[in-house]
Amino acid sequence: MAGPIPELEDCATRCATRLCAADRVLLASHIDADGLTSAAIAAQALERARIPFETVFEKQLDEDAIADIAATEYETVLFTDFGSGQLDIISEYEADSAFTPVIADHHQPATVDDDGESVRIETDYHLNPLLFGINGASELSGAGASYVLARALAAVADQQPDQPVATDGGTTTAARSDNSDLAALAVVGAVGDMQASGGELHGANVKIVAEGVDAGVLETGKDLALYGKQTRPLPKLLEYATDVHIPGISNDKNGALRFLDELDLELKRDGEWRRWAGLTNDEKQTVASALVKRAVSSGVPATKIDGLVSTAYVLPNEPVGTELRDASEFSTLLNATARYERADVGLGVCLGDRGDALDRARKLLRDHRRNLSEGIDLVTQEGVTHEDTLQWFHADDRIRETIVGIVAGMAMGNQGISRSKPIIAFADKDDEHVKVSARGTHSLVRKGLDLSIVVGEAARAVGGDGGGHDVAAGATVPKGAETEFIERADEIIGEQLS
Helix, strand or coil: CCCCCHHHHHHHHHHHHHHHCCCCEEEEECCCHHHHHHHHHHHHHHHHCCCCEEEEECCCCCHHHHHHHHCCCCCEEEEECCCHHHHHHHHHHHHCCCCEEEEECCCCCCEEEECCEEEECCCCCEECHHHHCCCCCCCCCHHHHHHHHHHHHHHHHCCCCCCCCCCCCCCCCCCCCCCHHHHHHHHHHHHHCCCCHHHCCCCHHHHHHHHHHHHCCCEEEEEECCCCCCCCEHHHHHHCCCCCCCCCCCCCHHHHHHHHHCCCCCCEECCEECEHHHCCHHHHHHHHHHHHHHHHHCCCCHHHHHCCEEEEEECCCCCCCCHHHEHHHHHHHHHHHHCCCCHHHHHHHHCCCCCHHHHHHHHHHHHHHHHHHHHHHHHHHHCCEECCCCEEEECCCCCCCCCHHHHHHHHCCCCCCCCCCCEEEEEECCCCEEEEEEECCHHHHHCCCCHHHHHHHHHHHCCCEEEECCCEEEEEEECCCHHHHHHHHHHHHHHHHC
C-alpha cells in the first residue's frame, strides 16, 4: 500500500513497525487544534492496529514534562505535534533506556553545538517533513505527519477492512482499512495551523486532501473566503469579515445590515437571518457579486478583492450549519477547548462524541470568542509599541497566556496596528515567567521572515527558550527580560528582512 507522501514512506513504515512491536504505547501530544487532531489520528490508528495505548496532553513539552513521561512505565512513547524541537532532552532519556521515542512532528528539530557548528540530533524513529525537504510550516502539519504514520500503521498491521468505529452517537463513517478516512482530521489540523496561505493548502497537504476526497470524508470547492459560513448569521458574517476590509461593511454592523437589505433576496426566514451555508448557489453568487462591486467602488485593490474567494474544505458527513462541517470552524472549536485546559473535550469531539463533548466544546467556544473580543478591544484601545522592524504589547495578566497569540494575530490591521510588521505579545505565565507569542503574515514570510528563528534565538539570549513556525512562534522567558528580548528580536528581524 503506497503512502500519501512518497518521500516519507520509508521513515513512516519504520516508525509504524516499531509501534507494532510495542506491548503498549504512551501517546503524548500538543493541545492546540493541530495537536488534538494529531492525537485523534494517532489514537484511532493505534486502536485499529490493536496496540494498547494511553493518551496524555502537554501545553509545553519542557524538561519537567519529559521527565514525567520518562517516570512512567511505558517503554515506547509516541510524540505527535511536538518532540522534534525537544530531541536534545528526549535523546538523553533514550540513551538511558528510559523509553524509545517515536516522533511524528513538523517543527524545527533541535540541534547541539559541536565545536561551534550546529549539528542535528539523530534518532531512529523520527517522522518530520523537514528532514525530507518538505516545509513543515506550510506544506505538512503535525496532523499531516500523524496521518502519514497512520497510513503506514494500517499497512504494517495488515488490518481487516471495514471495521466499525465506536462513535458514541457521532456521525463518523466506518473505518477504512487504509486509514484514509482520517484525512479529514489531518486537513482540520493543517487549516488550524494556518497552512492555508493564499486561501488554500499547499504541497504535501494537497495529497492528503485528495485522499480525503477519494475516501468520501472531504469535499473541496471555491467559496467565499469568510470565516463562519456555517454558523454565523449573514450580517455577522460580513461585519466580522476583516481579512479583506470592505468599507461600509467590515466592522460596521449597520453597514452590513444595509448592504443585505438592498439585495433582492430572501435572506430572512421566520424573522431570522439565514446563514451562508443555507443559501442556494444562485443566492451565494448574488451576494458575492454585490460584495465584489462594493469593494471595487470603495477602491479596494484588485489583489485584495481576489482574496474574497478561497478553497473551502468541507466535511460532508457532518450536518450543514454546524462548526464541524467546515475545517476552519472545526479547528477554531478545537482551539477553544485546548486554550482552556480541556484537551480531553477536543479529543472527544475528534473521536466522534457528538453528545457531552460537543456540548462542552461549544460552551468553551462561546467563552473563547468573548475573551478574544475583549482582548482585541484591549489591545486596540491601548495600542502597541512600534520598533524599527516589529510592534509589541504586554498584556500582563489581563489576557490569558494561552490566547494572547491569537489576540495579537487578530488585532493586526486594526487602528494603529500594522500588518506590515510582525507583532509580539507578552502575557504573564506565572510569578517568574512570561509567555511570548509572535505572529506575522505570509507576505512577510515570503520576504524572509522566520519567527521560529527570531523567537528561539531571542529567547535563548535572555535565558528562555522557544520556537515554532516562520509565521507564528512562541517562547517562555524570565520576567524582566522583555526589553532585552525585544531588542534582540528587532535586530534579527531586521537582518531577515534586509
